Amino acid sequence: MTYRVALIGAGTMGDVHARHWNAMPGAEIVGVLDPRADAARAAGPAFADWDTLISQSKPDIVDICTPTPFHREYVEKAAAAGKAIFVEKPLSRSIEDCDAMLAAVEKAGVPAMSGHVLRYFPEFAAAKRAVDAGTVGKPITIRTARMAGFPDLGGRPNWYADPAQSGGLVLDMILHDFDWLRWTFGPVTRVFAKGLYGQEEYFGDLDYALVTLRFASGAVGHVTGSWAHPGGFRTTLEIAGDAGLIEHDSDRSAPLSAMLKTKGGAGGVAVPESPMAPTEDPYYQELAAFVHALQNNLPPPVTLQDAREATRIALAALESIETGKSVTLS
Amino acid sequence: MTLKIAIFSFAHMHAQSYAAAIAANSGAALVGVWDADAARGQAMADLYKTTFYASERELLAQGLDGAVVASENVHHRRLVEMAAEAGVKAILCEKPLATTVANARAMVDYCAARNVKLATAFPCRYSPAFQSLLQKVQSGAVGKVLAIRGANRGKAPGGWFVDKALSGGGAVLDHTVHAADLNWLLLGRNAAEVYAEIGSEFQHAACEDTGFLTINYDGGVFATLDTSWSRPKNYPTWGDVTIQVVGTEGVIDADLFAQNLVCYDGAAGTASWSNWGSGTDTEMIADFLRLTAGEDTPRLATGEDGLRAVQIALTAYESAAMGQPVPVAAAAMRD
Numbered sequence: 001m002t003y004r005v006a007l008i009g010a011g012t013m014g015d016v017h018a019r020h021w022n023a024m025p026g027a028e029i030v031g032v033l034d035p036r037a038d039a040a041r042a043a044g045p046a047f048a049d050w051d052t053l054i055s056q057s058k059p060d061i062v063d064i065c066t067p068t069p070f071h072r073e074y075v076e077k078a079a080a081a082g083k084a085i086f087v088e089k090p091l092s093r094s095i096e097d098c099d100a101m102l103a104a105v106e107k108a109g110v111p112a113m114s115g116h117v118l119r120y121f122p123e124f125a126a127a128k129r130a131v132d133a134g135t136v137g138k139p140i141t142i143r144t145a146r147m148a149g150f151p152d153l154g155g156r157p158n159w160y161a162d163p164a165q166s167g168g169l170v171l172d173m174i175l176h177d178f179d180w181l182r183w184t185f186g187p188v189t190r191v192f193a194k195g196l197y198g199q200e201e202y203f204g205d206l207d208y209a210l211v212t213l214r215f216a217s218g219a220v221g222h223v224t225g226s227w228a229h230p231g232g233f234r235t236t237l238e239i240a241g242d243a244g245l246i247e248h249d250s251d252r253s254a255p256l257s258a259m260l261k262t263k264g265g266a267g268g269v270a271v272p273e274s275p276m277a278p279t280e281d282p283y284y285q286e287l288a289a290f291v292h293a294l295q296n297n298l299p300p301p302v303t304l305q306d307a308r309e310a311t312r313i314a315l316a317a318l319e320s321i322e323t324g325k326s327v328t329l330s
Numbered sequence: 331m332t333l334k335i336a337i338f339s340f341a342h343m344h345a346q347s348y349a350a351a352i353a354a355n356s357g358a359a360l361v362g363v364w365d366a367d368a369a370r371g372q373a374m375a376d377l378y379k380t381t382f383y384a385s386e387r388e389l390l391a392q393g394l395d396g397a398v399v400a401s402e403n404v405h406h407r408r409l410v411e412m413a414a415e416a417g418v419k420a421i422l423c424e425k426p427l428a429t430t431v432a433n434a435r436a437m438v439d440y441c442a443a444r445n446v447k448l449a450t451a452f453p454c455r456y457s458p459a460f461q462s463l464l465q466k467v468q469s470g471a472v473g474k475v476l477a478i479r480g481a482n483r484g485k486a487p488g489g490w491f492v493d494k495a496l497s498g499g500g501a502v503l504d505h506t507v508h509a510a511d512l513n514w515l516l517l518g519r520n521a522a523e524v525y526a527e528i529g530s531e532f533q534h535a536a537c538e539d540t541g542f543l544t545i546n547y548d549g550g551v552f553a554t555l556d557t558s559w560s561r562p563k564n565y566p567t568w569g570d571v572t573i574q575v576v577g578t579e580g581v582i583d584a585d586l587f588a589q590n591l592v593c594y595d596g597a598a599g600t601a602s603w604s605n606w607g608s609g610t611d612t613e614m615i616a617d618f619l620r621l622t623a624g625e626d627t628p629r630l631a632t633g634e635d636g637l638r639a640v641q642i643a644l645t646a647y648e649s650a651a652m653g654q655p656v657p658v659a660a661a662a663m664r665d
Contacts, residue, residue: 138531140529140531140532140540140558140560141540141542141556141558141560143556147581190527190653192525192527192544192655194477194544194546194552194554195552196476196477199550202476202578206476206578208476208477208576210477210479210544210552210553210554212525212527212542212544212554214527218529218531219531220527220529220540220542222542222554222556224479224574226576226581228476228576228577228580228581229580229581230580230581240532240558240560240561240562242531242532242533242534243562244562245560245561245562245565324523324546324655325654325655326525326653326654326655328653
């Protein structure tokens with residue numbers, strides 16, 4: 001069968017999803033909802049409202065790529081309509097909302113997956129496989145870093161700059177790291193964090209956070225999140241264990257680097273590129289994994305419960321930033 | 331005039347580099363060495379073509395201008411005070427200055443009371459990469475500094491370094507002091523509060539080998555620091571010192587030991603990094619000799635600088651025990 005997909009939100013992430021749905025055998029976009037009609041039309045058949053979308057496009061999957069504050073509303077609507085749900089991360093800004101979404105999905109008995117795509121990034125997937133294979137022995141210290149500029153929505157209202165909506169990079173970006181760390185190294189028991197979140201004179205144009213995690217295993221984690229790096233994007237990963245070490249640096253593993261003359265004759269900027277085969281693109285992989293789970297009647301590989309736990313770590317980090325104290329997670 | 335310098339103990343391996351730098355300096359002479367381990371002391375005396383003294387007092391009676399102390403950490407105070415008492419003009423003490431704040435304070439006061447200049451061996455200050463970073467930060471290249479992410483990791487040391495009775499602590503005390511000192515230069519602010527997660531699962535020894543500190547500075551700048559002995563045996567180099575300075579106008583990353591050749595030894599089946607960057611000890615020793623000669627040495631770390639760094643490291647232990655951040659002064663007072 002071909003899975004019929006309704007896309008909710010045709011912004012940055014919605015565009016990425018639309019591209020991969022359109023490339024995926026066995027899936028097609030049958031409807032798109034976005035208040036910006038042009039953006040909706042660019043992604044697929046546009047609808048003006050939820051009810052029309054559901055009744056006319058008859059989707060099997062509702063793919064929710066809205067800004068975070070709209071996740072709960074659409075998860076609850078999609079669950080009530082009996083649809084399979086893919087919802088972007090972060091699941092929500094609050095645990096209460098997470099629980100409401102979990103309850104709605106459970107009550108409806110629909111499959112639901114959350115977009116913790118870092119698990120599908122080949123370098124992180126490979127690192128997890130190496131850890132599981134015992135390459136480093138017992139993991140003891142783990143460091144990840146995700147460094148970029150402040151999100152730019154190209155003139156559209158920037159909801160990232162509103163801490164109440166986005167939760168800053170702690171909830172929006174390094175949530176990815178929290179999920180991958182929890183998936184790979186198990187539950188987190190204590191969180192201590194410092195960051196620019198809540199500092200009005202900087203936030204909106206800059207965010208930076210340094211988060212220390214203690215795992216139930218005894219391991220210690222350290223996560224760097226930056227929206228203070230002008231231009232470029234860089235991730236680093238390091239796992240030290242009692243029998244070895246794994247290192248990764250995106251700056252040192254890009255197979256392509258172009259440095260081209262600019263028109264004015266001034267020096268160019270090196271633009272590194274790390275391309276993957278189309279079907280190994282992490283965003284394709286996560287959507288394909290969801291479809292595979294649906295086809296085989298398996299639980300989705302990243303559940304809303306996983307998303308809730310990652311959110312809990314991120315919210316603990318924000319609480320630590322606000323209170324100056326460590327936060328214990330049961 | 332040639333400055334007469336002596337080294338007290340080669341327990342710390344840096345002493346060899348200091349000995350070589352003193353021997354190579356045309357303005358100074360290494361007139362003798364003392365070591366509690368007579369065999370090691372004699373071997374070092376032979377290597378650097380100087381005299382081994384089995385008695386500290388006998389060596390101190392040679393009319394020394396300056397003394398370098400590189401013993402096990404717990405003996406720093408005794409040797410520094412002995413040298414100050416004997417009337418040397420300046421003393422360079424290996425880091426950490428002491429294993430308790432009370433001892434570090436006592437050393438600083440003891441030297442000050444006798445007008446003896448006390449310096450702490452913080453060679454990273456002399457890294458050209460760090461100097462360039464410092465100059466850029468001070469000239470406002472990153473705007474207002476908001477945060478610093480530091481790391482100073484290494485392979486597991488052995489011997490007295492992992493014997494708390496001699497070292498006073500493991501990876502946290504050993505490495506925090508370097509990075510804390512660099513942060514001091516970058517920020518010019520005192521640490522207000524320290525949080526730390528500590529562990530000992532790499533070596534499963536009595537000494538901690540894992541240290542993740544978060545330091546809050548006066549004025550709100552925050553910093554983290556990884557001090558762990560987390561490099562495996564076959565890591566291509568001894569470890570690292572890295573600093574990411576984040577400001578309102580951008581970010582600068584410094585990797586103090588990045589200037590390496592990558593060497594693949596086919597016969598041994600190993601890959602290693604051979605550092606071709608500027609050594610830091612020669613410049614630090616040159617400054618110590620200037621200090622001994624009575625000159626100003628603004629770059630050389632003082633005893634106060636050593637004390638400030640020890641305070642931060644020791645506060646980390648308090649925090650780790652409590653699971654919460656601890657004010658730096660409060661920890662120091664409990665000492």
